[in-house]
Amino acid sequence: MASTLADVAARAGVSTATVSRVLNGNYPVSAATRERVQRALEELSYVGNAPARALAAHSSDVIGVIVSDVSDPFFGIQASGLQWEAADSGLLAVICNTAGSPAAELKYLRLLLGQRMRAIVLTGGGSDEPEHLDATAALIDQAQSAGTGVVLCGRPAPPGVEAPVIAYDNRGGAQALTRHVLALGHRRIAYVAGPPGHGTTRSRLEGHRAALADAGLGDGAAPVVHGDFSRASGFDAALELMRVASGSTAVVVANDLMALGVIAALRQHGVAVPAEVSVAGFDDLPAAVDAVPALTTVRLPLREGARRAGRIAAGAEPLTAPGRMLWMPAELLARESVAPPGAGLPQWPPR
Structure with a gap:
């Protein structure tokens, strides 16, 4: 039979009101009394009525x-x-x-x-x-x-x-990432964004475009396709970019899962990363460092x-x-998936 509040009170040598005060934590109780009640609760494996306490x-x-x-x-x-x-x-x-x-x-x-x-x-x-x-x-x-x-x-x-707001620097991280890709010599950079109408999508795309603007490049230098942050949508986005972004030397992607999908699609179609096309992600998920090649990305805490x-x-x-x-x-993490553009045109569309 389940223990009751009265059982706990008897074991601890206190009133049921004192047990309630310990459970609710909303009235002062001496440390010694609290310790006796807590010990009795454990010894009797008491499970309280949480919904009833919540109501009260x-x-x-x-x-x-x-x-x-x-x-x-x-x-x-x-x-x-x-x-x-x-x-x-x-x-x-x-x-x-x-x-x-x-x-x-x-x-x-x-x-x-x-x-x-x-x-x-x-x-x-x-x-x-x-x-x-x-x-x-x-x-x-x-x-x-x-x-x-x-x-x-x-x-x-x-x-x-x-x-209270815990704010991640999505815009600044995306700007630093695209600046890194630009610094290595890339000028035709495709972008895989998250779903439209989404706060993270907007912030990261704003940072990407700000880096392009700082380099004197307009949106025309950065074809954009959208995914839903999943690996599968990254794979599909890469196929779309092969159709609309022939000549791009790098793909900046709004998160790591989609970036891994992009790399898989390129590999399946004979496009070498980063020798022919560089790929960068965002978030630094655990799989990013173990990808082949290891994924250049942005770490969020x-x-x-x-x-x-x-x-x-x-x-x-x-x-x-x-x-x-x-x-x-x-924090920008530069790894092997982004390198200077190779000699000659990359194989987009695939041969």
Whole structure:
């Protein structure tokens, strides 16, 4: 039979009210009494009624984490970091996977609100569509009014919203990456972007175009095709570039997964990387350094950023930075997949 609150109180030699205070953590209890109650809880393997406590306290011991695709290492790394920080604070993290759907993101926000989360963490770039931003802002306002904290990790707060933000330097990292490719002598550089209407897509494409502009090159020097951040879409994008970007000596790609797809497509069609076409990615996912050739990319401190977001969401760390924004810098990693353009025209389209 499951132990009750009264059983714990009897074992610890305190009142049931004192046990409740220890469980809820919302009233002062002496260290010695807290230790006795905690020992009794462990000895009796007591499992509390979390929904009932959440109803009484107007919040739960759960943090909701919304990700676009938990199978994507970009989000898997962040989900793991958030989960560890939640556990360190005695909280449970619930991971909600939207599969990249703005509608699913709003659905999970509503569901998490209904469960009286301690806090909600929104990860990734998210949709830039005005209607989606307005709906997100309204739900964040509702959450904050109900006492649920909201932290944004990897995206700016919607207009009119004040909330802690962990910001990755997507624009600056993309600008540094394209500058590196340009510095090696490339002038015909194709680009594989993420999905249109997406915050991360926009920031990284802006950085890429800024580097081209600094070099006196316009958009005509950089054909752009879009993928969905998956490896398969990178493969398809490379096939499209073979058709529309004949003569390009380099391909800059908005994330590592798509870059690996681009390399696979080029290899399948007899195009050598980097001897004929250089390829660069973004994120520095674990597979990037093990690719053949090793992928030139931009490293974002994903795990560190996620852990900071987790501590802020759990209330273990205040965010005192100006504007409640913690800026996470990007780092260029030059590896073997980008080299100076080879002699003669690359084999685009493939021979």
